[in-house]
Amino acid sequence: MRRLLCLVLLWIAVPAFAQYPEVDAAVDALMAKDLYALGKHLPPGLEKGLADLTANEQRELSEELLPSRTLRRQGMVVRRSDSPEAIVVIEPIDPNRHNEPVTTIKLYKRISDGSECLLRLVIEAGGSGSGQFQVWLRYIDSEWRVYELEDEAGRKVELDTPDFLAKRRHTELNANEASAIGSIRSYNTAAVTYASSYPDIGCPRTAEDLGESRYGTDVDPHHAGLLDSQLTTAPFEKNGYRFSFQGAEAEYTVIARPIKFGVSGKRSFFSDQSGVIRSTEKDEEPTERDEPLQ
Numbered sequence: 001m002r003r004l005l006c007l008v009l010l011w012i013a014v015p016a017f018a019q020y021p022e023v024d025a026a027v028d029a030l031m032a033k034d035l036y037a038l039g040k041h042l043p044p045g046l047e048k049g050l051a052d053l054t055a056n057e058q059r060e061l062s063e064e065l066l067p068s069r070t071l072r073r074q075g076m077v078v079r080r081s082d083s084p085e086a087i088v089v090i091e092p093i094d095p096n097r098h099n100e101p102v103t104t105i106k107l108y109k110r111i112s113d114g115s116e117c118l119l120r121l122v123i124e125a126g127g128s129g130s131g132q133f134q135v136w137l138r139y140i141d142s143e144w145r146v147y148e149l150e151d152e153a154g155r156k157v158e159l160d161t162p163d164f165l166a167k168r169r170h171t172e173l174n175a176n177e178a179s180a181i182g183s184i185r186s187y188n189t190a191a192v193t194y195a196s197s198y199p200d201i202g203c204p205r206t207a208e209d210l211g212e213s214r215y216g217t218d219v220d221p222h223h224a225g226l227l228d229s230q231l232t233t234a235p236f237e238k239n240g241y242r243f244s245f246q247g248a249e250a251e252y253t254v255i256a257r258p259i260k261f262g263v264s265g266k267r268s269f270f271s272d273q274s275g276v277i278r279s280t281e282k283d284e285e286p287t288e289r290d291e292p293l294q
Contacts, residue, residue, distance in 0.1 A: 022117040022137050023107060025144035027087055030105075031068055031078055038065060043147050043160040044140060052263055053165070087121075101126030108132070115139045176240035176265045180256040181293070183231055183238055184271050187245060187254040190226035191273070197224065203252045203273065207232045207245035240264030255286060 025041050032038035035058055039047035053061065062069055068078050071090060075097070081089045086104040109120040116138050123131045136148040147160040158164065187210070194204045198221050204210050211232025213223035230236075236243040241256045241264065251273045258265030261283045270278045270286035278290040 020110065020112070020117075022110070022112060022119065022144045023087060025137060026119055026121075026135050026146060027080060029146050030088060031080075032066060033068055035062055035065070040143060041146055043138075043145055045162070046159055046164060049165045052260075057264075086124075103130075117144065176258070177267055179239040180241040180265065180269055181277060183241070183243065184254055184256055184269050184277050186227060186231065187243070188271055188275050188277075190224075191247070191252055191254075192275075193226055194224050202249040203247040204245075205247045207236060207243070209247075210245075257285070 029038055029041040032041070035050050039050050042050075050058065050061070071078055072093070075093055076090055077093045078088055078090050081087055081104065083089075086106045088105045090103040090105075092098070092100050103123065103125045106122045106124065107119060108122045109118075111118050116136070119135045119137070121133055121135065123133070132152045134150050135146055136150075137144045137146050139145075147158070149157040149159075187207075190210045191203055194210060195202055201221055204224070207227075209222055210224055210227040211229060212225045213219075219225040230238040231243060236245075237259060240259055242259050244255045244257075246253050253270065253272045256269040258268065267279045267281050268284070268286040270280075270288065270290060272288060277293045278286060278288065279293055280286045280290045
């Protein structure tokens with residue numbers, strides 16, 4: 001009975017002077033400036049998975065998981081509160097904007113059994129309530145780690161589910177593969193244009209022949225100005241794929257392979273002077289024997 005009463009009291013109110021490691025962990029996660037700092041307060045599986053993401057995936061996930069980054073773009077900064085009534089304060093970076101209302105996040109309720117903890121937080125803008133959300137944490141590997149977020153509308157972000165990264169990676173994979181196919185088509189179009197522009201030469205010999213001169217001179221057979229620099233200068237990488245181009249007088253091949261197979265893409269692509277794009281889901285060099293895209 002006494003234990004039950006203590007738990008109820010914890011739910012009713014949290015002393016303004018209380019200091020809890022769970023709260024510190026939640027604040028550290030909220031204030032994290034990069035995914036590495038945030039990862040220490042996420043489920044171990046998710047922390048490990050972040051290291052396997054491509055740079056583009058990490059950048060997009062940072063926009064989703066790092067409030068401090070979003071706030072900074074809005075000219076705001078998040079800091080620990082000097083007042084015992086709030087845990088963090090969100091305020092303008094520019095001191096000349098001191099008349100704008102300050103947003104605070106306050107700890108409203110907390111319940112913990114030492115291995116799991118629920119924090120209910122209240123957001124106040126300009127001194128009036130503007131929303132609530134709750135954070136679930138678990139004590140794992142000597143760290144309090146955030147594994148679930150829920151807003152007052154009941155929308156949840158479950159960070160410990162196996163498909164949390166998989167869903168985002170699937171979207172990213174589709175986008176990367178679509179971009180690679182588009183780039184292959186751009187190579188094909190540029191090669192045909194090049195051959196018609198320089199009939200005495202025929203097909204371009206290298207990807208550099210399709211690019212622009214670094215010195216800003218007029219176009220010529222070695223700098224035809226037909227493709228952007230990502231596809232015509234080393235390392236020939238764009239949106240998770242690495243490209244290679246080889247040409248001869250009447251033929252050429254262009255290949256796109258994932259920079260990190262299975263992470264930045266699951267298919268490799270091949271095309272040549274026929275204009276047909278082929279693909280393989282094997283982690284190997286694609287060839288003219290692979291199946292054409294449908």
